[in-house]
Amino acid sequence: MAFLSTPASLILIILLLIASAFFSSSETSILAINRYRLKYLVNEGHKGALRVEQLLKKPDELISLLLIGNNIVNISASVITADLGHRISGDLGVAIATGCLTFIILLFAEIIPKTFAAAYPERIAFPASFLLIPLRLILLPLIYALNIISRFLLKMFGIHDVGIGNNALTSEELKSIVNESSEELPSKDQSMLLSVLDLEHLTVGDVMKPRYEIVGININEDWKTILKQLTHSPHGRIILYRDSLEDIIGILRVREAYRLMAENDFDKPYLLRAVDESYYIPESTTLSQQLIAFQQHNKKLGLVVNEYGDITGLIAVEDILEEIIGEYTTSMSPSINEEVKLQEDGSILLDGGAHVREINKVYQLALPITDAKTINGLILETLEAIPTVGQIVTVGSYDFIIEQVEDNRVKWVKVIKLDVSH
Structure with missing residues (x-):
């Protein structure tokens, strides 16, 4: 690199570091971008989103492109820095220049760009895709060659398919997303979305x-x-x-x-x-x-x-x-508040016809979920007989004290949570 003057070498090193930061942040931003928001923006015709989607259709080519670009600029920067250090202070200058460059690359070409890209992926990914698509076409022969070699090596380890994973979410994963969206969603909307997801599990x-x-x-x-x-x-x-x-x-x-x-x-x-x-x-x-x-x-x-x-x-x-x-205010059926009466001693008075699942949901109880749907059914299932007034039935971690029986059904029952800590 003796043909480069010292100022030219410094300018080239800075340009290479900027390129390294570009490839590092591009990799992080594109891989961190929310796939569902990306699909929404694609459907809206967002140009940047369309370019990123095009890149993500072939993830192996995208990764190869970013790694090729990043390694080329980092190695080039190392070679020029070593040459510049040798010209200034000989072997000692090479060691000092290499150490300084390593620190600068880690800080300004890796940590800072990737941290920013992870926090704001769309701000980096959409503009970066404008350069990455033509760059991929230029480096396509090299990318293909490297991918052929990498696939061959991956097959040796039993890995045959490389592509975008299945992004479909289970209902439980969707519930987690809704629960984590509490800041963006009103509590009533959040509750309705969770209830819609529960419809698949309720009969x-x-x-x-x-x-x-x-x-x-x-x-x-x-x-x-x-x-x-x-x-x-x-x-x-x-x-x-x-x-x-x-x-x-x-x-x-x-x-x-x-x-x-x-x-x-x-x-x-x-x-x-x-x-x-x-x-x-x-x-x-x-x-x-x-x-x-x-x-x-x-x-x-x-x-x-x-x-x-x-x-x-x-x-x-x-x-x-x-x-x-939730319940209609005009509903003629008993509301959950009419079926549940909170007592001063901390116990709960329940209507025998109240649904176990609904009681658990509204009052944060943990009554056992069995084939029985109602409180009356749960008691009969546990006791296997018609209970009498005053009888105590233990169900899970709760004592059920029978308050009223009518037409062979438990009409009202007092529920006391047992202390199971001992």
């Missing part, structure tokens, strides 16, 4: 209204009773049956029935003209599947059946929507 049986709570109209009742039920029904659709739920006629459209009878002097036969065919749903159907099924079949209400075909409950579109957005 119709988890949220249905149990059979004993189903309200319907017995067509064999006297006319005054039927008319009173129609007039005061809080629901737009209701079960119509003969004497028991074992003989269901169908789903009655309440408003339509009332209108038809009003136009025809309120006679029973006109009631049947407002009846839709019964819609049955397996209790193992996930809520996400059922929400789609309601839409496809243009239904708003369905009867839930078990594996033997027995009716176990009822579910409406509103029940699924409440899982996402």
Whole structure:
């Protein structure tokens, strides 16, 4: 390098260090960029995002390009620095110059550029891609040669496929992203997104209204009773049956029935003209599947059946929507606050019909999740008998004190958390 003057050598070293910082920051920024935001920007037609996506389609070529560029400029800088040091102070100058260059490269061409690129990947990646794409075309023969050699060596270690990994996220990973987005998302929106992701894991049986709570109209009742039920029904659709739920006629459209009878002097036969065919749903159907099924079949209400075909409950579109957005303020069903009464001694008074999963979710309890859906079912499953008032049943780390039993069901129970620290 004797043909270079000292000022020219210094200027060239500085330029090479800038190039080294460029390659280092480009590598970090492109690999650190958020792939999902990148896809969004690509769909929006962002030019920088389109260039980066083009580079990421062949990651092996991209890595080779960055490593080739970085090594060429670093080695060149080392050679020129060593020559400059030798001209100034001989062998001692070479050692001093090499040590100084190493420190400068680490600080100004590696640590600082990469730290900034990791913090602001888009600011570096998008402009850098403008130079990297033509540079890749220039170095393509060298890149291909190196990639052939590297693939051959990788195959020797049992690695055959080199490409962008699968970026698809599981629902649990999506939940983690939503949880970490608390600063950007309002708490209500965050809760709704998490609830939507839970629909895939919850079944119709988890949220249905149990059979004993189903309200319907017995067509064999006297006319005054039927008319009173129609007039005061809080629901737009209701079960119509003969004497028991074992003989269901169908789903009655309440408003339509009332209108038809009003136009025809309120006679029973006109009631049947407002009846839709019964819609049955397996209790193992996930809520996400059922929400789609309601839409496809243009239904708003369905009867839930078990594996033997027995009716176990009822579910409406509103029940699924409440899982996402919370309870409607106009809902006629008992709210969670009506089913739970916090006591001064720290215990909790629970309605036997309250859902175990919902109690756990709202009140941060850890009641065991079993086949039983309600508090009553959990107690019966544990005890394998009908409990009596005052009886204490231990379920997991909780004592259940039976407060009220009605029609062979636990109506109210006091729950006390056991001290398991000893």
